Amino acid sequence: xxxxxxxxxxxxxxxxxxxxxxxxxxxxxxxxxxxxxxxxxxxxxxxxxxxxxxxxxxxxxxxxxxxxxxxxxxxxxxxxxxxxxxxxxxxxxxxxxxxxxxxxxxxxxxxxxxxxxxxxxxxxxxxxxxxxxxxxxxxxxxxxxxxxxxxxxxxxxxxxxxxxxxxxxxxxxxxxxxxxxxxxxxxxxxxxxxxxxxxxxxxxxxxxxxxxxxxxxxxxxxxxxxxxxxxxxxxxxxxxxxxxxxxxxxxxxxxxxxxxxxxxxxxxxxxxxxxxxxxxxxxxxxxxxxxxxxxxxxxxx
Amino acid sequence: xxxxxxxxxxxxxxxxxxxxxxxxxxxxxxxxxxxxxxxxxxxxxxx
Numbered sequence: 218x219x220x221x222x223x224x225x226x227x228x229x230x231x232x233x234x235x236x237x238x239x240x241x242x243x244x245x246x247x248x249x250x251x252x253x254x255x256x257x258x259x260x261x262x263x264x265x266x267x268x269x270x271x272x273x274x275x276x277x278x279x280x281x282x283x284x285x286x287x288x289x290x291x292x293x294x295x296x297x298x299x300x301x302x303x304x305x306x307x308x309x310x311x312x313x314x315x316x317x318x319x320x321x322x323x324x325x326x327x328x329x330x331x332x333x334x335x336x337x338x339x340x341x342x343x344x345x346x347x348x349x350x351x352x353x354x355x356x357x358x359x360x361x362x363x364x365x366x367x368x369x370x371x372x373x374x375x376x377x378x379x380x381x382x383x384x385x386x387x388x389x390x391x392x393x394x395x396x397x398x399x400x401x402x403x404x405x406x407x408x409x410x411x412x413x414x415x416x417x418x419x420x421x422x423x424x425x426x427x428x429x430x431x432x433x434x435x436x437x438x439x440x441x442x443x444x445x446x447x448x449x450x451x452x453x454x455x456x457x458x459x460x461x462x463x464x465x466x467x468x469x470x471x472x473x474x475x476x477x478x479x480x481x482x483x484x485x486x487x488x489x490x491x492x493x494x495x496x497x498x499x500x501x502x503x504x505x506x507x508x509x510x511x512x513x514x515x516x517x518x
Numbered sequence: 519x520x521x522x523x524x525x526x527x528x529x530x531x532x533x534x535x536x537x538x539x540x541x542x543x544x545x546x547x548x549x550x551x552x553x554x555x556x557x558x559x560x561x562x563x564x565x
Contacts, residue, residue, distance in 0.1 A: 275553060280560035287540065292529060295536035302543040306550070 274308050 273279075279301075286298035548558050 275557050277554075277556045277560060280557045283544075284560055290533070292532055292536065295533060295540060299536060299540045299543060302540065302547050306543065306547050 271308055274305055279305075 283298050283301055286294040286301070289295075544561065547553060548561060
């Protein structure tokens with residue numbers, strides 16, 4: 218190990234940082250936004266991102282050590298420099314975008330369900346060879362700054378919220394007890410128009426869906442029509458929010474945010490990262506479907 | 519070509535290859551928005 222490498226390692230190990238650091242300001246702002254949707258997400262993400270490690274790795278002295286290795290110009294020193302630069306790139310990649318498996322673990326730990334491309338393929342919502350386009354960072358940022366219909370919204374359980382890709386319009390409809398609506402889950406089609414929420418439920422049941430689902434039984438990959446509908450809705454909503462993305466595979470799919478008679482069900486949005494650049498949805502269903510949070514995990518490049 | 523000079527040539531090729539790899543990796547690293555300016559300046563001075 219060269220002196221420069223030793224110095225580099227010693228320096229990297231000695232520096233500590235915190236989230237308020239200028240370097241991590243972008244994360245802090247984003248995490249503050251996410252916190253409203255997923256309480257505790259900051260703590261969980263921090264554990265994965267390890268900001269102190271990132272900060273230490275990008276100290277000026279580290280750059281100088283790499284530069285010294287470059288100037289040494291031997292095969293060993295250049296190999297060490299390449300290794301260090303690759304390591305830094307890896308750290309940045311981890312800090313800038315959680316690995317999908319990390320994200321999956323976080324969502325799962327939060328009591329949610331993570332749906333990635335693999336699951337969508339299994340659900341028959343995507344062709345195995347489908348390419349989900351990356352969502353450019355500018356869209357992610359636009360989302361965070363926008364008045365996205367889902368952002369920070371709490372949706373009553375009997376509200377259906379959907380995006381109609383044909384008209385590019387968002388709709389929220391209060392199905393209410395005994396209420397009527399013109400917007401209905403896609404599987405009901407015109408048949409569901411103007412019917413009360415209860416009647417729609419009845420039809421949905423006939424359609425194979427189980428409207429009342431206990432949280433413990435939810436499994437998107439097994440018999441889970443309701444959760445599929447919710448996820449369909451969430452995927453369609455988010456994909457449609459980014460008009461550059463083809464929503465055709467999800468067209469006509471509607472869903473619903475929860476299905477209880479309580480009026481304060483939660484349906485909130487989390488915008489996160491996936492190093493695979495795809496779009497994934499994580500549903501956070503704490504104890505039952507009274508509260509349902511949707512997480513959008515979009516490419517952040 | 520002696521064994522010694524052949525060895526030196528191989529080493530030189532390896533070093534050229536390493537420098538090219540390093541340059542490519544370094545450019546990608548420095549383009550990352552989270553890399554602080556002070557970190558970048560170290561390499562700008564070299565350029």
